[in-house]
Amino acid sequence: MAKKYIILDTETTGTSEEDRVIQLGYIVLGEKKVEVQNEFFSTSVPISFGAMETHGITPDMLEGKGVCKESAAFQRLLELNTNENYLIIHNAPFDITMLEKEGFKTQMRVIDTLRVAKHLLPDEEAHRLQYFRYKMELYKEEQKEADALGIVVKAHDAIGDVLVLKLLLSRLKELVSTKFPSENPVEKMVQLTTTPILINSFNFGKYKGKTLAEVAQSDAAYLRWMLSSMEKLDEDLKYSINRVLGN
Numbered sequence: 001m002a003k004k005y006i007i008l009d010t011e012t013t014g015t016s017e018e019d020r021v022i023q024l025g026y027i028v029l030g031e032k033k034v035e036v037q038n039e040f041f042s043t044s045v046p047i048s049f050g051a052m053e054t055h056g057i058t059p060d061m062l063e064g065k066g067v068c069k070e071s072a073a074f075q076r077l078l079e080l081n082t083n084e085n086y087l088i089i090h091n092a093p094f095d096i097t098m099l100e101k102e103g104f105k106t107q108m109r110v111i112d113t114l115r116v117a118k119h120l121l122p123d124e125e126a127h128r129l130q131y132f133r134y135k136m137e138l139y140k141e142e143q144k145e146a147d148a149l150g151i152v153v154k155a156h157d158a159i160g161d162v163l164v165l166k167l168l169l170s171r172l173k174e175l176v177s178t179k180f181p182s183e184n185p186v187e188k189m190v191q192l193t194t195t196p197i198l199i200n201s202f203n204f205g206k207y208k209g210k211t212l213a214e215v216a217q218s219d220a221a222y223l224r225w226m227l228s229s230m231e232k233l234d235e236d237l238k239y240s241i242n243r244v245l246g247n
Contacts, residue, residue, distance in 0.1 A: 004030035004085045006077070006108065007166050009158040010095045011055040014048035021068045021098050022047065022057055025158030027149065027166065028080065036149055037073040038159040040065050055157065069102040081107045086186065090114050090129045090165055092193070111186070112193045113168055118236075119192045120175045122200070129164055138167040196239040212244040220245060 008026035013019040020043040028035035040057070042065040052058060068074050077099075085108045089095045092112035099106075117127045124135070133139050142163050146153045153160045176185040176192075201211045207222070216223060223241050226233060 002030050004028050004080060005088060006080055006085060007088045007162050007169065008077075008095060009089065009161040009165065010098050011057055011158045012051060012098055013043060013045045014051045015094070018045055019048075019051075019098070020045045020101060022062060023055070023158040024068060024071070024073045024077070024099075025160075025162050026073070026077070027159075027162055029166075030085075034149055036151060036159070037076055038151075039071045039073040041068040041071060042066065043068075074102060074104070077104065081105075083107050083109065085109070086111055086190070088113060088165065088169055090161070090168070109190050110193055111169075111189045113165060113172060113189075115195075115197065116172050116176070116189050116192045117168075118197050119195065120172060120179065122197075129161060129168065132168050132171075133164045136168070136171055138164055138171075141167055197236040198243065199237050199240040212240055216244045 006026050006028050008024075010021045010025075011023035012021055021041060022043060023038075023040050025038040026036075028037070040062055042062045047057065047059060081104070087096075087106055087108035088111045090112070091114045092110050096104075096106055096110070113129075114127055117124070117132065121127070124131070133142075142153055145151075145167065146163055149163070151159055151163055153163060172189065173185045176183075176188050180188050199212065202208050202215070207215050207219075212223070223245055227238065227241055
């Protein structure tokens with residue numbers, strides 16, 4: 001059976017523990033015909049205004065819709081959920097956590113394009129999908145891609161973001177092939193997804209703009225304090241601080 005590549009995005013009522021999926025969009029590559037899934041869902045959780053501002057989905061758009069876990073798109077995703085297939089998401093932990101609330105537990109090999117981009121393009125000022133949409137001029141290609149797949153492009157809409165993600169994936173694959181010419185680019189992206197990212201400088205706080213190495217020289221106690229006292233310290237930053245402290 002041919003491997004399939006599921007490029008996926010969700011839209012949700014918000015980003016908190018109680019929030020739920022209200023749109024699931026994905027395309028399935030790996031067969032002669034590209035499969036497109038795109039559905040909206042109702043939920044008892046109200047959509048936050050911040051979420052509405054981001055994705056433009058309003059409560060009236062969900063009236064009469066079924067719930068996510070009973071939808072054809074979700075059931076099809078469960079069918080595709082095998083360890084020979086690949087799940088491609090930008091900022092995968094968020095979407096996977098949201099889908100887990102519906103009973104989905106991924107068996108697929110995950111490629112998080114956000115993490116891959118951070119490895120390959122560490123000096124970019126941002127790594128958001130919409131940033132790359134403009135920086136890499138993906139928006140110039142998306143209408144042609146959308147027409148071929150029968151997709152209507154709307155900014156921040158789940159299936160619209162999937163379309164941009166498909167184009168970004170192609171660019172990242174080219175970068176991986178250039179940087180790691182002897183390796184399978186898809187497998188390398190899977191590996192990069194789980195590889196810690198070495199952060200060189202602070203982009204927040206009192207040492208914003210300073211490198212971790214500089215701070216380790218001038219105020220190592222502050223770095224040790226971060227490790228011991230900051231409960232929600234980013235895992236990559238934790239890894240990088242430990243590296244620079246020689247732990």
